[in-house]
Amino acid sequence: MGCVHSRSALVPDPDLDAALSKALTDPPRRVRRLDLPDGRRFWLKRVERLSGRLRLQKGDPAKAFAAEREGLRALAAAGLPVAGVAQEGLDWLLMPDAGPTLPDVAADPGRDEAEKLRAFTEAGRSLGRLHWAGMAHGRPAVRDVCWDGSAARFIDLERFRRAQRAGVWQAADVVMFAQTAFTQWPEDGRWLEAALGAYAISAPEGATAAVRRLVRWLTPVRWLAAGLSRIRPGSRELRAVGLTLGRLRRL
Numbered sequence: 001m002g003c004v005h006s007r008s009a010l011v012p013d014p015d016l017d018a019a020l021s022k023a024l025t026d027p028p029r030r031v032r033r034l035d036l037p038d039g040r041r042f043w044l045k046r047v048e049r050l051s052g053r054l055r056l057q058k059g060d061p062a063k064a065f066a067a068e069r070e071g072l073r074a075l076a077a078a079g080l081p082v083a084g085v086a087q088e089g090l091d092w093l094l095m096p097d098a099g100p101t102l103p104d105v106a107a108d109p110g111r112d113e114a115e116k117l118r119a120f121t122e123a124g125r126s127l128g129r130l131h132w133a134g135m136a137h138g139r140p141a142v143r144d145v146c147w148d149g150s151a152a153r154f155i156d157l158e159r160f161r162r163a164q165r166a167g168v169w170q171a172a173d174v175v176m177f178a179q180t181a182f183t184q185w186p187e188d189g190r191w192l193e194a195a196l197g198a199y200a201i202s203a204p205e206g207a208t209a210a211v212r213r214l215v216r217w218l219t220p221v222r223w224l225a226a227g228l229s230r231i232r233p234g235s236r237e238l239r240a241v242g243l244t245l246g247r248l249r250r251l
């Protein structure tokens with residue numbers, strides 16, 4: 001799918017307008033894919049409406065939505081790889097398609113290993129550049145990075161924040177990325193290694209030391225996860241905690 005970015009708001013785009021108004025009148029869904037007749041693809045993200053109890057569990061959706069809007073804009077303004085905003089309203093954002101997510105790329109038999117390694121290398125470099133710019137993604141899970149064939153772009157910026165270079169929020173980004181990679185691919189670290197290698201050279205000075213420091217603080221979490229793993233041996237997430245903290249101690 002081509003990565004077609006927004007046309008100027010002044011240029012009429014009736015196909016997009018029709019798909020968008022229909023999607024906006026349909027019952028709200030948080031994230032919806034819009035496929036236009038001419039092959040262009042967009043993603044519509046809307047504010048989630050949650051009951052009181054879910055709100056307590058998941059946090060305030062309006063706040064998350066505002067953070068996402070700010071993150072999409074801030075990254076785009078800094079020239080960083082991000083999905084970007086094609087159009088927006090008070091409680092919705094329309095993004096151009098940024099390509100398949102890293103797990104989709106990794107699972108695609110039509111792509112060779114060299115391209116997969118390139119996608120993960122670019123993901124690591126994108127995260128390093130984001131950190132250079134004094135920001136933190138907030139939750140860069142492997143499924144929140146898209147690959148369009150040349151750039152690894154971030155989506156899902158609901159926990160975006162401005163953050164000190166080589167500070168704890170940036171270190172937490174790296175832990176989150178590695179944790180989700182080990183959850184998906186516990187036996188094979190090649191893709192994660194490609195990302196970590198690129199991160200280490202493109203991140204701000206002191207960033208890898210900050211990750212090692214955070215990992216030391218998280219040692220009790222590692223013990224806890226190891227204990228819980230014995231009770232729930234099937235949990236990939238719990239197993240990934242040990243793999244993540246073990247690997248990042250040596251970053």
Ligand SMILES: Nc1ncnc2c1ncn2[C@@H]1O[C@H](COP(=O)(O)OP(=O)(O)O)[C@@H](O)[C@H]1O
Pocket residue numbers: 030031043045083095096097098099100101143144146155156157
């Ligand atoms: N701009 C985009 N380009 C490509 N895929 C997207 C885009 N926005 C969303 N998606 C797809 O929709 C999924 C959910 O969107 P996301 O913003 O991550 O919301 P959630 O908070 O539900 O994870 C993503 O994992 C991805 O597959």
Ligand SMILES: [Mg+2]
Pocket residue numbers: 143144156
């Ligand atoms: Mg997501």
